[in-house]
Amino acid sequence: MTSTHAPAHRTRSTTASAVLTRVLVLGATLALTVFIAPVLIAQQSWMWLAVLLAAAVAIFALYSTRRFVPGKYLFPGTFFLGVFLILPIVLTVGYSFTNYGDGTRGTKEQAIGSIVANSVQPSPDAPRYAMTVATSGSPAEGPYELFLVDPADGTVLHGDEETALSEVDPGTVSVDDGRVTEADGLTILDANQVNTIYDELMELAVPVDETTAVRPLGVNQAFVGSTVLQYDEASDSITDTSTGEVYTVGTVGDEQYFVDSEGQRAFSQGWLQNVGLSNYERLLTNPTVAKQFLSAFVWTLVFAAGSVLTTFALGFALALILNDQRLRGRKVYRSILIMPYAIPGFISLLVWSNFYNRDFGLINEMLGLDLNWFGDPTLAKVAVLLTNLWMGFPYMFIVSTGALQAIPDELTEASRMDGASRWQATSRIVLPLLLVAVAPLLVSSFAFNFNNFNAIELLTEGGPFPDGSGRGATDILISMVYRIAFGGSGADFGFAAAVSVCLFVLTGVLAAIQFRFTNVLEDVN
C-alpha cells in the first residue's frame, strides 16, 4: 500500500488516546446496534435493519484492526453516500414499476379491512355514544381503544379493534359530564391528539358481533351499526348482504380493484401492486401527459442553456471591461458585484418574486409597464431567466476575472503589435483561451441549472397553469416531479418515480458530457 511511504524505522507506538477513541467508537456502534435492531425488527423495517447491520459490520471490520487504512478514511462519507444517495435511486427505480401513491400505500388485506369496516351503516334509531379515545402506547402511535358512554343510562362501554365491545367496571374509570376522562393504566388523548390521528380513527371499527360494529363519528361521538359488506376469502370476493351484489377483483386501467358485475370500480380503496411498465407507457403514449413531459423537457433545456449563456455573457463582458490595469476602483467594483452571489439563494428568489407583481411590483412601476408577469407563460419564463441572470452573473464574473488574469499580457500585446485591433485581440485571442479555461465550469453550471428546483419553485411556483393541468408553464422536470408527488392533487408516487427515472437518465447523459468536457477521465491520478 505504501509505495509513497518509506518503511518505518521505528515501530509506531499506539497512543492511549487512540485506543480510547477506538474503544468508544466500537462500543457506541455495538450499543446502538443492540438498541435499535430489535425496534427495526418489530416494525418489520428490513431495509433499515440491513443498513444498520451492514454499517455495524463494516465499522468493526475497518476500525478494530490496523489494516484497511484507506477504508478507515473512506467509510464515513461512503456510508452517507450509499444510504442517502444510492439507495434512494434504487428505491425510486423500484417505485416506478408500482402504483404507489395516495390510497395505495397498504396491502390488499388492509384495503379489504377498510372497505368492510367502512360499510358499517347506522341503524335508523342507533344511539350516539359519547366517545373518548385512549391508548396503552403513545398518543401518536396507538394502539387505540374507545371508551363509550351511553347517553341514555350512563353505562360505560369499552373495546378496540380486536376486543369486542363490553361493559366496563365503573370503578376503573372516571366519568365527568357524560364522558370518560380517566382510565386506569391508559392515556386519554386530548382534542389535539385526536385530531392528529383523525384519518386513522375514521378507519377504526370496534366489533360488537359478527355483523355489527361501533364506528367513530367525528372526534367525540360513535355509533353502532351493521357491516353491510362481507369478504369471502375462498372466492376472493366481497358480498353486499343488503343487495346480494358480489364484487370481485378485476382490472381497471393498469391496476386491480374490487369491481362490480359490470367491471366498474366499486370502492375507492386500492392496494400497492406491481404495474409493470404502465407508468412509462402513460408518460410516453398518453397524448396529454407526453406533451406535458416533452414541453417540460424542452423548457428545462432552454432554461438551463439560457441561464448559462446570459450569465456568462454578462459576467464575461463585465470582467473584460473592468479588468483594465488603468482602471481605478477595480477592487470596489469587484466586491460590490459579488454581493448577489453572497446572498442566500432563497432570499434573492423570494425578493425577486415581488418585483414581478402586476400592480405594485418594482419592475412594472419603474418602467411604467402593466405586464402580467406571472400570468403569461412567456413573460413568466422571461422573469425566471432574468432573475437567474441576476443570481448567476457574479459567479461568471468572478470566474472570468480569474481566468483573464491567468492569460499572459504578452499575448494580447504581441497581437496588437502585429496590427490587430483591440476587438480582434479580444475576440480572437482572449475569448478562445478563456473559453478553454471555463468550459468545464459552463458545463457544470448547465448541469446545476438543469435541476435548479429553487429557481422555479420559489419564484413562480411553476405557474402559470394555463390549462389547469398538473404542470405549470415554468415547471422544469424536477419541479414537475415535485408537483406530481407532493402537489395538492393527491400523491402519485409511482408515476412521479417514473418521471424521476427519466430525470436520472438525462442527468446521466449530462454527466457523461461533463466528464468528456472536463477530461476528468484522463486527469484522475
Next chain:
Amino acid sequence: MSSTTASRAESRHRMPAGRWFAEIGWRHVVGVLAIAFAVFPILFVLSASVNPSGSLSSANLLPTSGVTFEHYAAMLGGERANFLRWYLNTIIVCGVVATGQVFLSLLAAYAFSRLRFRGRRGGMLAVLLIMMFPAILSMIAVYTMIADLGEAVPVLGLNTLAGYIAVLMGGAFGQVWLIKGFFDTIPTSLDEAAILDGATHWQTFSRILVPSMTPILATTLLLALVGSMSEFLIGSIFLTDDSKKTLAVGMYGMFSSDRSNNLGVFAAGSVMVMIPVILLYQFLQRFIVGGSTAGAVKG
C-alpha cells in the same frame, strides 16, 4: 478645455479627457450600471425593512416615508413568525451539515490523494458520478425511507432536524474534489518526513496536513454552509411543524401566505440573514475567487 485642467488630466491619466473617456471612462459608466443592477434588489430589501407601512404597494427603492424598526422588532419578538427558532434551526442544520461534509470530504480526499490502493481511480470517478445525482432527484424515496425510519427511531423521522440533516449528509462527498486538489498541491515530502519520524497516518493527516490548509478549509466550509442554507425541496416536504422549520422553509411559508402585507417583516428577516453572510463573503473574498474557479457552484 483650459490648459491647466488639461495638464491636470494629463498628469492624472496621462491622456486627454476625450481619449480618457474612450479608453477608461466608459468602463466606469458600465461598472456603475452593473453595480446598479447588482444592488437594487438589496436596496429594495433594506428600504422595505424600514418602511413603516410594510406592504408591497408602498415599497420603494428608498425609504421615502420615514424609517422604523418595528418590523425587526416584530421578527425578533416572534409576533409574526417563529423567526429566532428558524434561525437557530438553520444554524444547527447548516453547521452540522457543512462541518460534516467538509470533514468527511477531507478524510476521503486524504485517502484519494495520499494513499495508494486498489480501486482508487474507480472510486474517485464513482464519487464524481454519483454526486451528479443529488438527493432531491430521489425525493420520493428519501421521503418514504425517512418516514419508515421514523416509525422505529422517532428522533430520525420526518419533521425532525436530525432526519433532515441525515438526508443532507448524503452529499458528504460534495467537497472531495476541491479538497483533493488542495492536498495534491502540498508536497509529499512533508508527510514522508513525518512518517519517518514515527508519526502514524492519522497523526500525519491531523497534525501536519490539515493545519496547513486551514484558510482553504474555512472557505470550503463557508461555501458548503451557504449552499445548504438554501436547501428548500427536502426541507419543505420533511419539516412541516413550525418549530422545526429552517429559514428557507419558514420564511417561504410566512411570505407566500400573504405576500403583499408580509413584505416588511420578510424584508427585516432577510436583512438579518443576509448581513452575516455578506460580511463573511467580503472577509473571505480572495479565497472564494480561488475556490470558485476550482469548481464549486453555489445555488
